[in-house]
Amino acid sequence: MQIYLNSIIWALVLFPLLVLILCIPYMIIEYHKYGAITKKKFFIMFSFIFYLLCVYFLVILPLPKIKDVALYRGKWYNLKLFDFIKEIQGSSSFILTKPSTYISLFTTNRIVEPISNIVLMIPFGIYLRYYFKKGWFTTIIYTLLFSLFLEITQLTGLYYIYPRPYRMFDVNDLLTNTIGGLIGFIITPIFSNLLPTVLELDEEVLRKGKKVSFSRRTIGYLIDIFLINLILLLLKNHLNYLIILIVIISYFIFNNLIFKGKTIGKMVVNIKIKQKSYLKYILRSILFEGLFMHNYLVLLIFKVPSLIAILIQIACYFFLIFNIICEKYYGRNSLVIDKILKLEIVDTIKHEETYIIRL
Secondary structure (H helix, E strand, O other), X not given: OHHHHHHHHHXXXXXXXXXXXXXXHXXXXXXXXXXXXXXXXXXXXXXXXXXXXXXXXXHHOOOOOHHHHOOOOOOOEEOOOOHHHHHHHHOOOOEOOEHHXXXXXXXXXXXXXXXXXXXXXXXXXXXXXXOOXXXXXXXXXHHXXXXXXXXXXXXXXXXXXXXXXXOOEEHHHHHHHHHHHHHHHHHHHHHHOOOOOHHHHHHHHHHHOOOOXXXXXXXXXHHHHHHHHHHHXXXXXXXXXXXXXXXXXXXXXXXXXXXXXXXXXXXXXXXXXXXXXXXHHHHHXXXXXXXXXXXXXXXXXXXXXXXXXXXXXXXXXXXXXXXXXXXXXXXXXXXXXXXXXXXXXXXXXXHHHHHHHHO
């Protein structure tokens, strides 16, 4: 029991880090497809990831010392299917024709491992049917492949970190794991009655996606900044503060002009600036993405001390955050710069078509 508890503790410790790593890609995908993220879908997806993490640690932990594993002389694998049934029968007084002996099956230690393997994969089958809408045959295949991945992890000695396997590859684990996934698929309707349907989740997120949130705009902006940094990396031998500022402003100007109110980041999250005036695209790129978001570069160009330049830039960021908080409080999604220039950031997803496709 302590081994299982330690595995879950490790999953709890590393889960926040995994969330940080996967959160941005997940947000990009959700914003691109639906235009929004709901708490329910977020919880379901990351609870699934947490479950997978727990299963993985249950398989690889506890980790022995490499020098100890080098001395192991046991079997690497077992390819005898149904071998565990003979072991269970041999360790109990079970006789098929005598029901009074059935209770002995549950008092032998040999029954613990196959039952544990079955129980371990039941949530996997539930997730596949409930959230990913997979059929029974696909569930069997995916569960088998997931189990095979775990067994190969063991067979390779944690991907050859160890000189030999420290746990045995067992074909019976593939069988019992797959049975567990199928049981999860079968019992899913019991839980489905207590949870919102996937269709209801998609309806909610598509409805919410029609209104462009600040987090969606932020993800698009971060994608643009990432691409700008790649450009600056190519120009690293020719950079100064002025060139960096010119590159940033030029990136936003040319993107907005070429793609009519969109940058590459905005296209990824499916939003755009709704405005036909090219002059306003240029003004926004200079005033907001350039001079406001990167005013420390302007200050450094004019030889303002670095500390003062950084503090002024931080003050601008605080003003932006305050602006966002105020807008969210009043149920609006428009920054001061957008109000001044009379611009609107709008959603570009064809929600009706997306909804029909999901149906």
